[in-house]
Amino acid sequence: MRQEVVLAMLAKVPSHGYELRARLGEALGPLGDAMNAGQIYVTLGRLEKAGLVTCERTPGLPDRPERKVYGLTPAGQQRVSDWLIEVSWPKPDLAEFHLKLIAAAAAKLADPVAIVDTQRRELLRRLRDVQRAAMAEPDNSDAALLLEGVVLRLQADLHWLEACEQNWTIRKRKP
C-alpha cells in the first residue's frame, strides 16, 4: 500500500495506530484481511522520519497500552493534497498475455485456445471468490463498492479472453 494512503487516513483527525487499522479494515472489508499490522507501523515510522507525520506520546492507561498518536505535519498535509489531485491508474499488462499467445502459436509450442481456456477458468474462479465476498457484504458497505470494482475488471478481462478465444479458434481452422 502506498504511504500516501496511510497519510490520508490520518487527515481527518490524529489517531492511534489501531484506530487507523480499524478505519482501513472497514473500508476494505474482506480485502483488508491480509493487511499486516506491522506493515502499517513500519509505514508510520517512515512517514515520521520523513517529517510528514508527528507522533505524540499520550499518558498511558492501564487498559490501553498503545500511547502513540499520529498526526499530519504541514508537509504531510501538502503531500495528501498533492496525492488527491494526482491522476494515476493501475495499468493491466495485457501485452504479456497477448504475446504469449502469438509466440505459442508461431512456434507451435502450445495451443493458444487451450491457453486462453485455462486463463479463463482461473479468472472465473477469481470472479467466484470476489462475487461470494460481495454477496456476503451488507448493502452499501464501503467494501462492497470496492468488490464491485474488482468484479467489473474481471468481467472486462473475461470479455477480452472471449474475443481471444474466438479469434484464435478461427485462425486455427485456417491452414
Next chain:
Amino acid sequence: MIDTDIGQVIRARGLRKDYGKDDGLVRAVDEFDLDVALGEMLAIMGPSGCGKSTLLHLLGGLDRPSGGQVWLGGQRLDTIGERALARMRRRSVGFVFQAFHLMDELTATENVELPALLAGSSQRAARRRATELLERVGLADRAGFMPSALSGGQRQRVAVARALSNEPLVVMADEPTGNLDTTATLEVLRLFDALHDAGQTFVIVTHDSRIAATADRMISMRDGAFVDETRLTGGTTGSLAALVGLES
C-alpha cells in the same frame, strides 16, 4: 412416471432445433447432450444468438425439438402430447425471465399465487403458499404492492417466488439479471444462492459471468453447439487482497 434414477433432473441426447429449410436452414441447437443432477446449479453461457435460450425452451418443454431426446425428471418430453407437456411444465418447471413477466394489474401476492391456482389449489392454500414464498424471497412487507411500485430487483424476486409456487423440480432462468443494475443483481444472486443451498436445481442461461461464477458448472455454447464445460466448485485462488494490489 418418475425415473428410478432420481439424481438426474434433466437429460438430453442429440437435441436439435432447426428453423427454416434448405439454404435457409438454421440449426439453433445442434446435437446437444446434457445431464443436470438434482440440486445442481448449471449456467449456460454464450454470445447472443448462440441458441442458449432455444436450448432452455427445449429443456423446459416450452418448445418442441426437431430431433433428439429430452427427459425431465425421468419423463420423456419430446414424445408426449400437448396436454401432458403443459402439465409437466406447470408442475416441474419454474420459469424466470429477463423481463420478469409479472401481471401489472395484480399485486405481488396475486402474481405469486397464480400458478398454484392454475394447478387447482384452493384460494386459501394458494394465498398461504404465496405469503410463505414472498417471505422466503424477503418481500413479506411488499406483498400488497403492484409490480410498478417495486424496484427491478424486487420484481425479479417476486418472479422467483412465483416460479417456486408449485415446488418445481428445476428453476429455469433466461438472463435473470439482464435488466438489473449491480445492486439488484446482487439481490437476485443472493436469493439464488440461498435456494441452491436449500437444494433447488437451477438451469440458468446468461451472458453475465457473475452468475456463471456462482454456479456449480458452466457450459459454453456457440452456434448452437456445446463448446466446453467448466466446474467451478472447490479450488481457491488465494487471497482476495492480491486482486486489488493490496499485497506487497
